[in-house]
Amino acid sequence: MHEVAPALIGVTLLVDGVGGRIVEVEAYDHEDPASHGYRGRTERNASMFGPPGHAYVYRSYGIHWCLNLVCEGEGIANAVLVRALEPTHGLDLMRKRRGLDDPRLLCSGPGRLCQALAVTREHDGLRIDRPPFSLRAARSAVDIAIGPRIGITKAAELPWRYGLAGSRFLSRPFPSPSR
DNA sequence: CTTTCGATGATCT
DNA sequence: GATCATCGAAAGG
Numbered sequence: 001m002h003e004v005a006p007a008l009i010g011v012t013l014l015v016d017g018v019g020g021r022i023v024e025v026e027a028y029d030h031e032d033p034a035s036h037g038y039r040g041r042t043e044r045n046a047s048m049f050g051p052p053g054h055a056y057v058y059r060s061y062g063i064h065w066c067l068n069l070v071c072e073g074e075g076i077a078n079a080v081l082v083r084a085l086e087p088t089h090g091l092d093l094m095r096k097r098r099g100l101d102d103p104r105l106l107c108s109g110p111g112r113l114c115q116a117l118a119v120t121r122e123h124d125g126l127r128i129d130r131p132p133f134s135l136r137a138a139r140s141a142v143d144i145a146i147g148p149r150i151g152i153t154k155a156a157e158l159p160w161r162y163g164l165a166g167s168r169f170l171s172r173p174f175p176s177p178s179r
Numbered sequence: 180c181t182t183t184c185g186a187t188g189a190t191c192t
Numbered sequence: 193g194a195t196c197a198t199c200g201a202a203a204g205g
Contacts, residue, residue, distance in 0.1 A: 028197075034197070058189090058197085060199095062188030063187055112198090150198095151196090151198065153195090
């Protein structure tokens with residue numbers, strides 16, 4: 001899980017040919033009170049418990065969709081929330097879907113990214129290595145930033161957020177290395 | 180720049 | 193009935 005999450009940074013994620021490089025991700029494991037899988041399998045989170053390599057998509061705040069990639073063991077609810085992309089493919093379509101021009105605002109957040117890529121409940125449970133999804137390996141090694149996760153109330157202190165250090169496309173900057 | 184707040188609906192208690 | 197892995201607009205410094 002915590003090997004998979006940072007390994008996703010820099011990977012190109014496309015849905016129907018539209019998407020970009022993953023620059024921000026958060027890990028949620030089965031012993032994590034903040035995870036949807038923590039309290040066991042339900043109708044909503046069923047795909048979290050399915051085989052790895054599938055998508056888990058859920059509705060957030062009744063308004064947005066959020067996309068996870070399920071990792072590791074079938075029957076174990078481990079997943080990675082995709083929080084931000086650096087748009088590289090299908091910019092015009094993303095602008096149209098989002099009603100915005102600024103590339104920085106197209107995919108810099110889990111809800112925004114799903115709107116830009118048109119991810120919905122229909123993608124829940126689909127394999128992420130087959131159409132409409134596609135993944136392309138990172139072109140080269142990247143510098144990974146680590147910090148606390150965003151927007152949660154439980155286990156908020158755990159540093160399970162991973163990102164591309166210094167990227168302009170993060171949903172929020174990572175805390176400075178202190179001083 | 181910051182903080183606050185409403186929208187909106189499925190899910191879970 | 194309460195919660196929520198969010199966003200964007202609005203208001204205040």
